[in-house]
Amino acid sequence: MSVIYVSTDVEVDGPIPGPHSMLSFGSAAFLADKTLVSTFSANLELLPGASGHPDTMAWWAKHPEAWEACRQDLRAPAGAMADYVKWLDALPAKPVFVGYPAAFDFMFVYWYLMRFAGRSPFSFSALDIKTMAMVMLDKEYQTITKRTMPKRWFDPLPHNHVALDDAIEQGMLFCNMLAECRR
Template sequence: MAHRPGRPGLRPSLYISVDIEADGPIPGPYSMLSLGAAVAGRQDVDGYVAADPEADTFYRELRPISGEFVPEALVVSGLDRDRLLVEGADPAAALGEFAAWVRGVSGGAQPVMCGYPASYDWTFLYWYLVRFTGGSPFGHSGCLDMKTLYATKARLPLRAVAKRTMPRELLSARRHTHHALDDAIEQAELFSNLMAWPGV
């Protein structure tokens, strides 16, 4: 791809696929129980370069912050809330480590969280970062929703989109396990495939 001159001040973006597992629908009353992240790739004015999604990863299981939970949410993740009350990482320590990891892997690039869909994971991630570290390395809006990205490229209404409607070649060959790191890696591959896909 030819270099595009005239934009020397434009910082590259470092896309980080994030998946979280939680014990309820919203942060605060409910808790984020695990956080997985994988570097998906980097984009600058010359284009997007995919990363090996297993090369730079982060994973923590967290101690719950309240006594409330939705039993069905625990069935999905398979996480043992009683175990995490004893063994889970302190949220402030875990989110501090995550923020430092994001800054470390980003270098001079601007980190962007990406997820499928991003809305649920971003809600918990941003709330936890602000609550326990005082801020977010992604800023207040540094997230990209893969579902929206696909809908735009496929020229489909957003609510018509599901993974089963996507061309098979876009999907990762990895299973979606509801383990936060497994799913972050799987989604990193989906993101890179979507970035390379010309659309319809």
């Protein structure tokens, strides 16, 4: 086993890290055969001087249960990211970041890792599920959404904007796609 796929989802209060905070993140480590090896999640304290973006906060107002879930048991980012690096380093293979959309989720996770832990076990790269779907379906990138993906790729799991739940859901999606690719 050379790699382990770490499906990761973030919940945030704005479009970029620094001026805005990562509120919560969850990661689910999967083997290619869809075995869930381990999970990690943390709800984070807000960054000093950061504030919620009005558009993002309006979105949160429509999802009060998810907001409540990511504001419980808050941890300081430095401690959470140090523990996350330890968790990633303890996985049985090299971690590969998997996201949907990877550019957004990875931007926050990478920024927090570098700022608070000083390094990223993922290096500089992330695997994007939407790009993988574009290639598998031979469609234009902008036409790909979860609604346009084949139903067979999805397990009956909730997408509730709780970071760990969403990370598990998208990790199962990725593994289903990977299995189809390799057939």
